[in-house]
Amino acid sequence: MAQLTMIQAITEALRTELKNDENVLVFGEDVGVNGGVFRATEGLQKEFGEDRVFDTPLAESGIGGLAVGLALEGFRPVPEIQFFGFVFEVMDSISGQLARMRFRTGGAFNAPVTIRSPFGGGVHTPEMHADSLELLMTSTPGVKVVIPSTPYDAKGLLISAIRDNDPVIFLEHMKLYRSFRGEVPEEEYTIPLGKADVKREGTDLTIISYGAMVHESLKAAEELEKEGHSVEVIDLRTIQPLDIETIIASVEKTNRAIVVQEAQKQAGIAANVVAEITERAILSLEAPVLRVAAPDTVYPFSQAETVWLPGVRDIVETAKKVLTF
């Protein structure tokens, strides 16, 4: 089995689906000859031709509109938004158009579109590149939102996303692109959307997270282990829809939970998870469900990133509050 980085796993998924389905089209700014600014589409134009993998003019709204139109013609578009901080330019195409296509037409049309986009902090980007804006997407009925945390998950989830007949927003954390390698099978495989993954089993506390924070949570779990606490870590993988079954089963087992997100506290993915747990499993809880999140400021200038982003220490401290409640 090959050891791949997440970005290589993503390229593999794109290659697999470009091969499998001639209706799959990959496009965006600099995705062609340049292979994307992160090389996610490296070599794909050469392999599949300019008709299938192509550059667009520099206009995000236009890229979103193009995806709508191509979907109407029966294609399976996989556009890239170069950085998710630019999503404000394409909000209408996503939330106003793609997400509503099946609904607006009473099922006459659907939008099998996967929008890929890098995001996430810790890599010293300029403004509007690193923000965690996934809440904008999860507050949009009609789309699914996927955030992988490992190379293996990235490949399987992206293949599922492309095959899905509804729009999927596939967000790729920049810090995870090349920070480590993982085993990725060469053959094709899928991971169902809406299915969380228990990345570590435990009995005293459940940490629920997604994206880069999964790795911080795993590190925190190890530290807590040293102090005698058995900690379960759930990687949501899909943040819309949530995998309620896995979350609730875990909380019913551990009776204590915290939710960790990289986004600002007010950007309430974690809030939503807390609400679901409260509604469904309050009698199983021995302590309040606490959140670890970034402060409610605008995403910081890059020099302040490391203090601003939630980290192992924040998670351990919050976990202890819940464990000792």
Place this chain on the structure above:
Amino acid sequence: MAANKSQQLDPKKTLQEIEEKFEMFQILNEEGKIVNEEANPNLSDEELVELMSRMVFTRILDQRSISLNRQGRLGFYAPTAGQEASQLASQFALEKEDFILPGYRDVPQIVWHGLPLYQAFLFSRGHFMGNQIPEGVNVFPPQIIIGAQFIQAAGVALGMQKRGKKAIAITYTGDGGSSQGDFYEGINFAGAYRSPAVFIVQNNQYAISTPRELQTSAKTIAQKGIAAGIPSVQVDGMDPLAVYVATKDARDRAINGEGPSLIETVCYRYGPHTMAGDDPTRYRTSDTDSAWEKKDPLVRFRTYLEAKGIWNEEKEAEVIEKAKEEIKEAIKKADAAPKQKVTDLINIMYEENPYNLDEQLAYYTEKESK
């Protein structure tokens, strides 16, 4: 390379020269006389009668829609009178396989392209079945976000090009819509890919109340096509023959692989922006109204057809009668549509319901069964 010393820096002159080249294209003048015989499309008598019949039908549809709205029997409606040539003569130049992406005032084009009239009424009434476009009818539901249809049309056109289809995507907006970013992105994307799209701006002089002069300093909206590097033309939008020829010409070019075109149709909406409380007397004078009514597309086309001996009062009365009958039938059919339920809406969100919608479906199924 040495600079040409005789060259003067004069961007103003360049602009003037470009703007002077955008003359309004006309074939049939206000008196119903052919003023541009060379450009006459020489439609057959049957075609001329058919186009006239559609314009008369649509004028009646507009009148009936307004009165149904006033009786509280229609809902959302954007009046179309005054724009019949612009809307119907452009659609008349299309083939069935061409795909229309309409704005919210462009319901007549999609009806004549195959959308059953009762569904147009259901759209007005806010029933989801109105937008359930039947298989084989190549239209998208009316767009509410002004300009969004322009970038989507670029996408449909690119898709057609990739499929090797001999068909075009055609889309409509207004003078106000031509100020949107999506307008520019749409014509620019289609231009960059040389996709078979036809972009129509129906310049009906007002974006709700904002006059055309306030939208842009450009003398014509047509000239905006220059910036995208695509052929563009301004036509008399009250002249059905000019609109037909411009659209047909743009379509032919698109089919031949020569890329997209922009057409500005200069026209006027007689009625309010929509029936939801807009009062045109706040921003237009009756003098302006009557000046435009003299250019009426139906009046001039009627004169032309009568002079050719292929149209008369009886023929028109027949069409009006038929229109009233069909509208009545369509309303009856719309009345018979099932009452809309939350459960119906839940089931058209995704191919398969996620857990939250499944739970909500159970809740509303119970609630709606009572």
